[in-house]
Amino acid sequence: MSISTLLLSQSRIAITHGPYLQGLTENEVTIVWTTNKEAISWVELAPDDNSHFYGEQRPRFYAESYGFKVIDSVHMVKLKNLKPNTTYRYRIYSQEVLSNQPYNITYGRTAASNVYSEAPLKFTTNNPQKKEISFLVLNDIHGNNELMDSLLTGTQWEKTDMVIFNGDMTTDLRSEKQLFDNFMDKAVTLFAKETPFYYARGNHETRGNFAPTFPRYFPTPTGQLYYMFRQGPVCFIVLDCGEDKPDMDIEYNGIAAFDNYRTEQAKWLEEAIKCDDFRQSPFKIVIVHIPPLGEWHGEKEILEKFVPILNGADIDLMLSAHLHTHVYREKSDAINFPVLVNHNRQMISVRADNSVMDLKISDTKGKQVKTFRFTARNNGNRK
Numbered sequence: 183m184s185i186s187t188l189l190l191s192q193s194r195i196a197i198t199h200g201p202y203l204q205g206l207t208e209n210e211v212t213i214v215w216t217t218n219k220e221a222i223s224w225v226e227l228a229p230d231d232n233s234h235f236y237g238e239q240r241p242r243f244y245a246e247s248y249g250f251k252v253i254d255s256v257h258m259v260k261l262k263n264l265k266p267n268t269t270y271r272y273r274i275y276s277q278e279v280l281s282n283q284p285y286n287i288t289y290g291r292t293a294a295s296n297v298y299s300e301a302p303l304k305f306t307t308n309n310p311q312k313k314e315i316s317f318l319v320l321n322d323i324h325g326n327n328e329l330m331d332s333l334l335t336g337t338q339w340e341k342t343d344m345v346i347f348n349g350d351m352t353t354d355l356r357s358e359k360q361l362f363d364n365f366m367d368k369a370v371t372l373f374a375k376e377t378p379f380y381y382a383r384g385n386h387e388t389r390g391n392f393a394p395t396f397p398r399y400f401p402t403p404t405g406q407l408y409y410m411f412r413q414g415p416v417c418f419i420v421l422d423c424g425e426d427k428p429d430m431d432i433e434y435n436g437i438a439a440f441d442n443y444r445t446e447q448a449k450w451l452e453e454a455i456k457c458d459d460f461r462q463s464p465f466k467i468v469i470v471h472i473p474p475l476g477e478w479h480g481e482k483e484i485l486e487k488f489v490p491i492l493n494g495a496d497i498d499l500m501l502s503a504h505l506h507t508h509v510y511r512e513k514s515d516a517i518n519f520p521v522l523v524n525h526n527r528q529m530i531s532v533r534a535d536n537s538v539m540d541l542k543i544s545d546t547k548g549k550q551v552k553t554f555r556f557t558a559r560n561n562g563n564r565k
Contacts, residue, residue: 195219195278195293199362201303202374204258205403206344207411208266208308211378212401213259213274216358217293221276223257230269230304235297240273253279256358258401267309271302303375310459312414314535316341321348321471321503322526324386325364331372332546333529339373343413348503348524349384349423349471355392361399380418383407384471384503385426385480388440408447410454415536415558417463419454421447421488423472426480426504441483448487455495464536464558465498473502473523475511485516493518498539498556501530508543508552522554 200215213225226240245252245259252258257276264270278290295303318337323330352364369379381400387393402409407422424440427433460466474485492500497519509523524530524543528551531542536558543552 193218195221195276195291197274197276197293197295199358199367200370200375201274201295202366202370203305203376203378204401205260205409206305206308206378207403208310209264210260210262210403211264211305211307213261213272214399214401215257215274215276216362217255217257217276217278219276219278219290220253220255221257221278221293222251222253223259223274223276225259225261226273226275227261228271228302230271235271235273235302242275253282256398258398260401264307266307267312269304269306271297271304273297273302305376305378308411308413310412310414310463314533315343315414315416316531316533317344317346317413318342319346319348319469319501319524319530319532320351321384321524322350322506323365324350324353324526325360327365327368329527329546330365330368333527333544334372336548337373339377342373342377345369345373345377345379346418346469346501347379347381348469348501349382350386350503350526351381351384353386354390355387355396356390357392358395358399361392366399380411380420380469382420382469382471383422385423388425388438406450408450410457410460412459412463414534415464416534416539417460417466419451419460419466419468419492421451421468421470421484423470423480423484423504426472426478428479440480444483444487448491451488451491455491460495465534465539465556466496468492468497468500468519470500470502472504473500473509473521474517475502475509475521475523489517496559498559510554 196218198216198218201213204212204214224242224244228240243259243261245257273295275294277292280290281288410419425438429438429441472480474489500521502523505523506526508525511521513519528543528545533540539556541554542550544550
């Protein structure tokens with residue numbers, strides 16, 4: 183069969199999901215998307231100036247691993263050595279690989295995002311020196327696209343730095359299709375091509391035959407599902423809660439090993455809180471799906487393994503989820519920082535500068551239902 187006949191016999195390669203931004207920091211970002219065919223993939227990058235995207239050849243950055251351009255249907259291109267607080271334009275490409283034989287690779291067609299009749303996609307790198315930031319927190323959507331849509335309706339995306347998914351965005355993970363049908367396609371449509379989101383895995387994302395592939399779709403700055411990043415006056419610690427019941431519970435069928443995993447995280451956390459970016463930030467927020475409140479095994483593990491370390495780290499606030507109701511606990515002898523558990527049908531909006539951090543909680547109709555204000559430690563007592 184000739185190459186031309188082979189090409190005609192194939193359905194065309196197409197971008198099926200994405201792109202979306204992951205692991206955005208001040209000097210790097212990973213752009214993720216999927217295709218219906220296996221392919222090599224790359225991103226073309228251009229400055230955000232007045233030049234036409236087609237005005238010159240733009241540099242290419244490939245999905246690479248261990249010296250190879252990756253052939254896959256899930257594409258992750260990590261852009262490194264970027265400038266802080268800088269806006270870039272980007273375009274994604276995937277070229278199908280029809281045959282991969284020793285000394286002979288046959289390529290097919292190429293699919294790409296549109297920069298001809300539409301404006302190129304953009305992203306802006308983080309800026310630790312930024313004086314003010316704004317972000318949103320959603321959780322426990324459980325695959326309800328209408329709920330997520332209603333919570334985000336009216337968002338001024340040009341004024342929103344990021345979104346945080348605080349776990350249980352789906353009820354379980356059984357396939358790539360389900361992952362995108364449940365919430366990711368909606369996120370891409372609403373914001374994720376140009377506004378980054380950061381993900382704290384919930385206990386429901388650990389369930390299902392597709393659950394072990396979760397990290398593949400949500401790469402982080404550390405390569406782990408626990409990580410730290412800073413944007414403006416806020417340093418964020420994102421922790422992975424694991425499951426809520428003991429590892430040997432019948433529901434997990436002998437496959438869970440979250441006790442050891444949380445111990446591993448605690449060792450990382452001990453070192454992470456020593457870094458200058460964390461210590462010098464006016465505000466320090468911990469994101470973890472399961473709160474250290476209650477008598478379930480996961481709750482007690484977080485209280486016993488994470489909280490003692492965090493108690494000595496000047497944490498301003500822990501944002502949690504999981505309970506499907508609103509709970510606010512002031513700091514105590516056991517937990518030396520306030521814990522805010524967000525309702526699954528409400529959204530947290532945060533604006534922070536070097537002096538104050540204001541939180542507003544709104545419902546699905548956009549009505550403001552609660553507010554909180556926190557004051558930076560070096561500016562006096564907290565409110």
